[in-house]
Amino acid sequence: MKIRIKFTKQGPVKFVGHLDIMRYFQKAMRRADIDIKYSEGFSPHQVMSFAAPLGVGLTSNGEYMDIEVHSMKDCDTIMKQLNDVMADGICVTECHCLNDDAKNAMSLVAAADYTVTFREGKAPADEKGFFEGLLTFKDQDHIMIVKKSKKGEREVDLKNLIYQLSVCDNKIFMKISSGSADNLKPELVMEAYDQWRGEASPEFAFCIQREEVYGNTGNEANPVLVPLGLIGESVE
Amino acid sequence: MKKLALSDEILLSIEKPARYIGNEVNMARKDTDSVDIRFGMCFPDVYEIGMSHLGMQILYDMFNRREDIYCERIFSPWTDLDKIMREKKIPLFALESQDPIKEFDFIGITIQYEMCYTNILQILDLGQIPLHACERQEGDPIIIGGGPCAYNPEPLADFFDMFYIGEGETVYFELMDRYKDNKKKGGSRREFLEMAAEIDGIYVPSFYDVLYHEDGTIKSMTPNNSHAKATVTKQLVVNMDDATYIEKPVVPFIKVTQDRVVLEIQRGCIRGCRFCQAGNVYRPMREHSLEYLKDYAYKLLKNTGHEEISLSSLSSSDYSELEGIVNFLIDEFKGKGVNVSLPSLRIDAFSLDVMSKVQDVRKSSLTFAPEAGSQRLRDVINKGLTEEIILKGAGEAFQGGWNRVKLYFMLGLPTETVEDMEGIAELSEKVAEIYYEIPKDQRNGKVQVIASSSFFVPKPFTPFQWARMNTKDEFLQKAYLVKDKFRTMLNQKSLKYNYHEADLTVLEGVLARGDRKISALIEEVYKNGALYDSWSEHFKNDVWLKAFETCGLDSDFYTVRERSLDEIFPWDFINAGVSKEFLKREWQNAIDEKVTPNCRMQCIGCGAKSFEGGVCYENQN
Numbered sequence: 107m108k109i110r111i112k113f114t115k116q117g118p119v120k121f122v123g124h125l126d127i128m129r130y131f132q133k134a135m136r137r138a139d140i141d142i143k144y145s146e147g148f149s150p151h152q153v154m155s156f157a158a159p160l161g162v163g164l165t166s167n168g169e170y171m172d173i174e175v176h177s178m179k180d181c182d183t184i185m186k187q188l189n190d191v192m193a194d195g196i197c198v199t200e201c202h203c204l205n206d207d208a209k210n211a212m213s214l215v216a217a218a219d220y221t222v223t224f225r226e227g228k229a230p231a232d233e234k235g236f237f238e239g240l241l242t243f244k245d246q247d248h249i250m251i252v253k254k255s256k257k258g259e260r261e262v263d264l265k266n267l268i269y270q271l272s273v274c275d276n277k278i279f280m281k282i283s284s285g286s287a288d289n290l291k292p293e294l295v296m297e298a299y300d301q302w303r304g305e306a307s308p309e310f311a312f313c314i315q316r317e318e319v320y321g322n323t324g325n326e327a328n329p330v331l332v333p334l335g336l337i338g339e340s341v342e
Numbered sequence: 343m344k345k346l347a348l349s350d351e352i353l354l355s356i357e358k359p360a361r362y363i364g365n366e367v368n369m370a371r372k373d374t375d376s377v378d379i380r381f382g383m384c385f386p387d388v389y390e391i392g393m394s395h396l397g398m399q400i401l402y403d404m405f406n407r408r409e410d411i412y413c414e415r416i417f418s419p420w421t422d423l424d425k426i427m428r429e430k431k432i433p434l435f436a437l438e439s440q441d442p443i444k445e446f447d448f449i450g451i452t453i454q455y456e457m458c459y460t461n462i463l464q465i466l467d468l469g470q471i472p473l474h475a476c477e478r479q480e481g482d483p484i485i486i487g488g489g490p491c492a493y494n495p496e497p498l499a500d501f502f503d504m505f506y507i508g509e510g511e512t513v514y515f516e517l518m519d520r521y522k523d524n525k526k527k528g529g530s531r532r533e534f535l536e537m538a539a540e541i542d543g544i545y546v547p548s549f550y551d552v553l554y555h556e557d558g559t560i561k562s563m564t565p566n567n568s569h570a571k572a573t574v575t576k577q578l579v580v581n582m583d584d585a586t587y588i589e590k591p592v593v594p595f596i597k598v599t600q601d602r603v604v605l606e607i608q609r610g611c612i613r614g615c616r617f618c619q620a621g622n623v624y625r626p627m628r629e630h631s632l633e634y635l636k637d638y639a640y641k642l643l644k645n646t647g648h649e650e651i652s653l654s655s656l657s658s659s660d661y662s663e664l665e666g667i668v669n670f671l672i673d674e675f676k677g678k679g680v681n682v683s684l685p686s687l688r689i690d691a692f693s694l695d696v697m698s699k700v701q702d703v704r705k706s707s708l709t710f711a712p713e714a715g716s717q718r719l720r721d722v723i724n725k726g727l728t729e730e731i732i733l734k735g736a737g738e739a740f741q742g743g744w745n746r747v748k749l750y751f752m753l754g755l756p757t758e759t760v761e762d763m764e765g766i767a768e769l770s771e772k773v774a775e776i777y778y779e780i781p782k783d784q785r786n787g788k789v790q791v792i793a794s795s796s797f798f799v800p801k802p803f804t805p806f807q808w809a810r811m812n813t814k815d816e817f818l819q820k821a822y823l824v825k826d827k828f829r830t831m832l833n834q835k836s837l838k839y840n841y842h843e844a845d846l847t848v849l850e851g852v853l854a855r856g857d858r859k860i861s862a863l864i865e866e867v868y869k870n871g872a873l874y875d876s877w878s879e880h881f882k883n884d885v886w887l888k889a890f891e892t893c894g895l896d897s898d899f900y901t902v903r904e905r906s907l908d909e910i911f912p913w914d915f916i917n918a919g920v921s922k923e924f925l926k927r928e929w930q931n932a933i934d935e936k937v938t939p940n941c942r943m944q945c946i947g948c949g950a951k952s953f954e955g956g957v958c959y960e961n962q963n
């Protein structure tokens with residue numbers, strides 16, 4: 107049986123990297139007595155995969171992972187079993203049974219929501235001006251950024267990768283492209299804005315939080331973004 | 343959630359920030375205002391090393407069972423954070439509460455190896471606690487040292503208020519109770535030290551005066567305070583099943599060296615290898631019952647979710663219920679996503695059989711520790727492993743599909759000759775030859791024999807405590823000789839030889855048998871930037887060499903000097919169980935190349951029987 111689990115990553119655990127979060131959940135499955143499936147061989151691995159790695163230092167309200175189990179009572183029980191053995195800051199908020207042919211979360215990822223705020227003491231003097239500028243920046247026909255890599259510099263247009271960008275209560279909200287094809291990081295959007303306005307934000311200026319991860323149930327031309335928790339769910 | 347001691351900016355600019363955030367599963371959480379004693383348990387190395395140490399986990403669990411004590415963990419900040427903490431004057435903090443350790447009542451430092459001594463000073467220094475015990479005031483924490491290196495605490499005497507000699511499970515609570523009593527009645531720091539000095543196993547260095555002969559050796563060591571005992575007796579758990587074990591070990595977020603459940607099956611060793619300090623100071627050997635271990639195996643796996651379980655002891659093959667525990671682990675956990683990893687067992691039919699069940703034969707290697715290259719020298723060190731046993735074991739293993747063998751040796755053992763050294767290459771060659779006796783179509787490719795040698799360091803409370811250690815040049819010459827011999831072997835393409843760092847070994851030798859004068863040396867090297875000496879990339883030999891000069895100390899005095907049988911050693915005030923008479927006898931037996939039977943064959947009266955338990959009383963009820 108395939109199961110999709112949604113969880114949060116808040117507080118100090120934001121400093122735990124993606125690989126260690128995977129290890130953390132492998133141990134958590136055992137502590138919670140989840141009847142998870144293992145691969146064959148001398149060192150069997152749990153059948154478990156994560157939707158999208160989260161960078162060190164980012165918090166999240168919308169992380170997803172898929173597991174396969176041999177048996178289970180129901181989704182609420184799995185949620186309770188896991189939440190009884192979680193570390194502070196990691197909380198399972200949803201659990202869904204998937205159809206057997208459901209695609210795994212990782213291959214579905216198309217977009218993600220982020221909120222961006224200034225870290226304490228890092229906001230610019232003209233905070234209002236900063237946010238107004240950001241909206242002007244977003245409304246351009248092309249949103250260009252110079253990307254530096256080992257091969258040299260290259261200009262990229264982010265316009266089609268930013269689905270939504272707004273400001274409310276000194277909080278930036280963005281819905282941007284994510285996943286294996288066009289992965290846009292929120293940090294890069296802020297960097298593009300810095301390049302555009304010709305002013306660098308101080309190091310570690312932003313607190314970034316992932317809010318949700320989406321799959322696309324439409325097509326490329328007319329995307330229909332649906333939270334991963336609602337895709338492939340089996341209805342019993 | 344409590345605020346972290348370090349800001350996001352700092353945590354995001356250093357390596358592995360999760361070393362410093364605490365909050366792991368099973369971490370002890372307490373209200374710091376409602377406890378009487380705050381105890382900082384420190385392992386003076388980086389988080390991944392410290393978190394792998396079983397003893398610290400046992401004591402952490404033990405202390406936190408008491409409601410009036412909050413025991414928290416302290417590790418050395420890695421060099422990147424060390425630099426930032428110095429620049430910004432951030433006080434060292436404990437992981438649980440993230441509070442500065444200078445606010446604590448006790449800092450207990452476990453001292454597992456000599457080359458961590460500079461890290462101890464780092465802990466105190468970053469902790470903003472005076473380095474010298476004599477400079478500490480009423481409000482400063484009591485600094486207490488323990489662990490194997492506390493069997494010669496003298497090189498660290500200046501920095502510690504007290505040492506706990508022996509196993510931690512026995513008198514710590516008594517010590518804590520006296521501390522509470524003293525606090526309640528408004529007693530001073532000194533009054534507490536005097537109360538502590540009366541407890542068996544507690545050594546307060548400032549209560550002793552040491553006088554020296556003109557040649558630098560010790561003339562006398564005598565208490566200068568009526569509360570201090572002339573002899574401090576090591577503490578040990580007599581009945582292992584009575585001692586508390588860990589039920590809920592902290593589960594690190596990051597991968598640590600020992601990322602598994604560890605079951606301690608026994609303490610001590612019956613073998614009596616003459617170079618081995620652990621085998622002597624943990625005498626007598628005491629076992630856990632099979633039922634006790636089974637119970638903990640379930641609990642620990644359930645509470646941690648670890649994917650691996652392993653056994654710990656000095657010599658697992660001597661555990662009387664070995665088959666029982668190994669079969670239990672395999673039957674119970676194998677196939678349930680839990681790997682069973684076995685410690686190095688004596689290679690025989692049983693161990694080969696179980697090893698083939700728990701590991702992929704083609705990917706794993708076999709380990710033998712002959713320690714010396716010839717039977718003569720193995721008799722000198724009382725290592726009961728013969729060439730015949732090794733070759734037989736290797737042969738059986740090769741038949742079973744193994745094709746990789748590791749052999750461990752020491753260079754610089756007492757009485758060592760050229761033949762003994764060449765024997766290292768010859769024994770390795772013989773192992774390879776056994777492999778090639780198997781018909782070609784039945785073997786599994788080439789064989790790989792990897793021989794490694796470390797350099798021998800004489801340790802206190804061993805029969806070799808009188809031994810002269812080799813100089814760095816002697817060590818290296820010996821290693822070159824062995825290397826050359828390997829080049830002449832027929833199967834040299836299947837053989838590999840490695841040897842350890844010699845500079846580090848010499849310093850280890852100085853610290854291992856050092857006296858109080860060495861405190862100044864440790865402080866001098868620390869002030870000149872030595873830190874993480876056990877990490878070869880950070881080890882600064884030149885700083886150490888210069889400090890010997892600055893402090894007017896001669897490293898040869900501690901290493902290559904011949905010691906007479908009646909010399910008073912810095913650690914002689916400790917009663918570790920094994921008597922000095924026994925050690926002298928064994929030293930003579932070594933020179934005479936005489937083998938001594940193990941405790942189960944025949945008791946040879948080492949002195950440890952006085953603890954009234956363990957192997958000395960086996961089959962006697």
Ligand code: SF4
Nearest residue numbers: 941945946948951958
């Ligand atoms: S007293 Fe005898 S049996 Fe006991 S540890 Fe010593 S040698 Fe072994």
